[in-house]
Amino acid sequence: MKNIAVFIDIKNGQIAESSLRALEFASAWSNQQGFDGVIVYGFEKTQLEALNALNSIKEYVQIEVPGLVQNSQVLAVLLSHIQEKGISQILYVKSLLMDSVAAYLSGALAFPLISNVKELEKVSNGNRFTKSIFSGKANLVTEVAGDNFIAAFSKSFSSNLALPSGNSSPSLSSISLPLNSQSTIVENYPLTGSIPLPDAAVVVGGGRGLKDPSNWVMVEDLAKELGAATACSKPVSDLNWRPHHEHVGQTGVKIAPKLYIACGISGAIQHLAGVNGSRKIVVINNDPEAPFFKHADYGIVGDVFDVLPRLLNKLKSH
Ligand SMILES: Cc1cc2nc3c(=O)[nH]c(=O)nc-3n(C[C@H](O)[C@H](O)[C@H](O)COP(=O)(O)OP(=O)(O)OC[C@H]3O[C@@H](n4cnc5c(N)ncnc54)[C@H](O)[C@@H]3O)c2cc1C
Structure with missing residues (x-):
């Protein structure tokens, strides 16, 4: 079993545009690289239609979090899930929340974490990443040996891979992370009324x-x-x-x-x-x-x- 995980950003039930692009890439990449499929993780409920339209999507896993995620005890549950699912590559679009989750997973799984990825391609002994550096003023091309990694896509990520045709009918599941006993949310001020x-x-x-x-x-x-x-x-x-x-x-x-x-x-x-x-x-x-x-x-x-x-x-x- 060899799967890709994509962590997506969901706002009001809708998958963010940048996450949709990451999903499209994962669908094409899974097909091209011979993965079994793509397992999608998100922190909210979402409409499955967008996932159905893509090839190779096996499952949507909704992560239920009663408090703050940033705690190794909380994230250990997510780690076990990822290990059980045979995930060897994790993709997400950079965000504050996911950067901290990815840092933990990178350490725990011993997967290299490559940040600000603009392009990704396979090379003979590993994978080549084009990263945005110096606030987008230059690109750095780096090759990482092996096929296990976590890639944090920059918002300007692009790919020439053709989208494979065909639909998916992903199953729906959820995991509940335990309450963070070290820090709690005292008050939450959601920004309303404007487009994020x-x-x-x-x-x-x-x-x-x-x-x-x-x-x-x-x-x-x-x-x-x-x-x-x-x-x-x-x-x-x-x-x-x-x-x-x-x-x-x-x-x-x-x-x-x-x-x-x-x-x-x-x-x-x-x-x-x-x-x-x-x-x-x-x-x-x-x-x-x-x-x-x-x-x-x-x-x-x-x-x-x-x-x-x-x-x-x-x-x-x-
Ligand atoms: C360490 C550091 C970090 C920084 N980070 C950021 C950052 O993240 N984001 C950021 O934005 N800046 C940042 N800055 C500041 C940056 O260097 C500029 O000073 C800033 O972006 C200028 O803002 P501005 O264009 O609004 O103002 P100004 O430089 O004052 O430009 C105003 C512009 O409006 C035009 N203008 C004036 N009147 C009119 C009119 N009636 N009609 C049409 N045009 C008009 C002028 O021709 C001018 O081009 C940073 C600076 C430093 C040193």
């Missing part, structure tokens, strides 16, 4: 060029019209114009949307480090020399106070 930034398909970001927090209504209106999440540059959150969880960049959230619209943001290297996984970047800036234009797919040289209302009107009229 790390997994948003469209993001509208604003920088100091917006001049004042009251002008953010333009960014919010555009985001609402596009079904997008809102983001900002670091100085904007430092000035408390916007909440810190919206700050993207080297020291903030890393995003990889299909479309990122940057309004009044200069495009400093530290900002780019968090947004260079975006598939298409639109930059609106009144300075034609703004560095962001060099990284844009589409650039609008103009005043945000003129461009944004016109863009919004245009979208509303369609």
